[in-house]
Amino acid sequence: MKNVLSWILVLFLVVSVLNNCLSSKVQKEVNQRNAFIDNLRKLYSSGDSSKWPKPILDPESAPSFVEIGHLPNVDFPDDNQYSAEKEFLGKTLFFDPRLSKSNQIACASCHDPELGWSDNRTFSFGHDRQLGTRNAMSILNVAYAKSLFWDGRAKSLEEQSQMPIQDEREMSEHIDIVAGKIAKIKGYEILFEKAFGDKTVTKDRISKAIATFERMIKSSSSKFDQFIDGKSDAYTNDELMGLHLFRTKAQCINCHNSGYFSNNQFENVGTSLLGEKGEDLGRYLVTKNQEDAGRFKVPSLREVTRTFPYFHNGSMKTLTEVIQFYSLGNPEFSQKRSTVHEGITLNSQKSGMVRMLELSNEEISQLEAFLRTLSTKSEKIDLPELPK
Numbered sequence: 001m002k003n004v005l006s007w008i009l010v011l012f013l014v015v016s017v018l019n020n021c022l023s024s025k026v027q028k029e030v031n032q033r034n035a036f037i038d039n040l041r042k043l044y045s046s047g048d049s050s051k052w053p054k055p056i057l058d059p060e061s062a063p064s065f066v067e068i069g070h071l072p073n074v075d076f077p078d079d080n081q082y083s084a085e086k087e088f089l090g091k092t093l094f095f096d097p098r099l100s101k102s103n104q105i106a107c108a109s110c111h112d113p114e115l116g117w118s119d120n121r122t123f124s125f126g127h128d129r130q131l132g133t134r135n136a137m138s139i140l141n142v143a144y145a146k147s148l149f150w151d152g153r154a155k156s157l158e159e160q161s162q163m164p165i166q167d168e169r170e171m172s173e174h175i176d177i178v179a180g181k182i183a184k185i186k187g188y189e190i191l192f193e194k195a196f197g198d199k200t201v202t203k204d205r206i207s208k209a210i211a212t213f214e215r216m217i218k219s220s221s222s223k224f225d226q227f228i229d230g231k232s233d234a235y236t237n238d239e240l241m242g243l244h245l246f247r248t249k250a251q252c253i254n255c256h257n258s259g260y261f262s263n264n265q266f267e268n269v270g271t272s273l274l275g276e277k278g279e280d281l282g283r284y285l286v287t288k289n290q291e292d293a294g295r296f297k298v299p300s301l302r303e304v305t306r307t308f309p310y311f312h313n314g315s316m317k318t319l320t321e322v323i324q325f326y327s328l329g330n331p332e333f334s335q336k337r338s339t340v341h342e343g344i345t346l347n348s349q350k351s352g353m354v355r356m357l358e359l360s361n362e363e364i365s366q367l368e369a370f371l372r373t374l375s376t377k378s379e380k381i382d383l384p385e386l387p388k
């Protein structure tokens with residue numbers, strides 16, 4: 001009996017010693033992790049991005065790499081400098097459906113300020129309720145885009161603004177007819193005079209005014225901006241870890257970089273569906289370079305919670321889906337990845353920067369938590385009164 005009792009005692013002692021060792025090991029790990037997070041928080045919110053941990057970059061991203069950070073000031077082109085009068089005229093035109101053939105569709109129909117300056121639809125409805133083939137892009141922060149549209153076919157906002165007016169599926173009106181229509185509206189005379197010195201309406205002036213208005217549609221300071229500026233308690237641990245993953249293990253920063261969160265390049269992430277229903281040749285349509293087949297403009301991630309659905313074809317509804325897609329390195333095995341266009345065989349060559357990331361579910365949700373900090377609340381905007 002005595003023997004049994006002492007054995008139990010010994011066993012008890014051994015177990016409790018082991019248990020102690022284990023829990024102090026766990027405790028040590030917890031402490032280490034907390035110290036790691038505290039240190040990251042200190043570095044990232046130091047107000048000086050040169051103190052941040054080094055990003056993990058692929059060599060091919062280097063030529064266009066700019067560290068993430070605040071949006072810089074907007075540059076206005078020499079031949080279209082800013083004035084408040086021009087901005088006001090541009091805003092009025094942007095909301096005026098008389099720029100369309102049916103007098104029903106304004107730029108704002110598809111770029112609605114309450115819907116993140118987009119329309120939150122997979123594809124937009126335009127003239128005669130025709131469906132387009134691409135997802136409407138938000139025009140928030142568009143001043144920072146070096147070229148416009150998913151394929152970059154417009155080089156400036158001035159050039160871009162005439163395109164939807166003339167696009168048969170969008171506003172379907174000839175730009176000269178639009179200029180004539182606007183010139184006949186008495187109330188516009190004073191607006192053109194204030195903006196350009198006299199009341200003459202030209203398509204060039206219409207474009208310049210709309211472009212000026214668009215350059216002013218910018219994000220206000222986001223949680224991310226406040227955090228990196230020194231408000232160290234602005235971020236939760238998950239948001240902080242998400243920022244770190246974005247720049248390191250997940251390597252999103254290879255393409256989504258600078259204050260605009262886009263390197264303004266065209267990349268193939270394997271979304272072009274070549275040879276399948278819904279195929280889109282992307283950048284190839286503009287350059288006719290075979291390696292551009294399936295490349296699209298890298299979109300900004302600022303305001304990303306407001307600009308769903310995602311990708312050029314609006315094929316993904318949630319950020320979780322998008323991050324899971326990247327985590328798997330977008331396996332396109334089931335796709336043809338090849339098509340014949342105008343007698344030329346085109347193959348989709350996915351960027352080497354899109355590869356299996358093996359993110360855990362926790363890491364996926366941390367990345368998402370970080371992306372959400374790039375959005376701001378939608379501002380109430382006063383709609384202009386349409387001139388009579």
Ligand code: HEC
Binds near residue numbers: 135136139145150170
């Ligand atoms: C019927 C819906 C519709 C209307 C109306 C419309 N857009 Fe768009 N907009 C789109 C779609 C769809 C895209 C993307 C098209 C593409 O990439 O081929 C786009 C893209 C853009 C872009 C490019 C943004 C970027 O980041 O590259 C700008 C700028 C823009 N539109 C401004 C305008 C202006 C200005 C007007 C009015 C003159 C207008 N849009 C009217 C649907 C519309």
Ligand code: HEC
Binds near residue numbers: 267
């Ligand atoms: C090789 C460059 C590249 C890398 C790396 C990359 N992206 Fe992208 N991203 C793109 C391109 C190009 C698109 C547009 C694709 C399309 O429209 O079909 C895009 C689209 C997106 C969109 C949709 C935005 C919208 O408005 O439609 C999100 C969100 C996004 N990326 C997040 C991420 C995250 C998170 C990572 C890291 C896990 C990442 N990206 C890594 C190039 C890249």
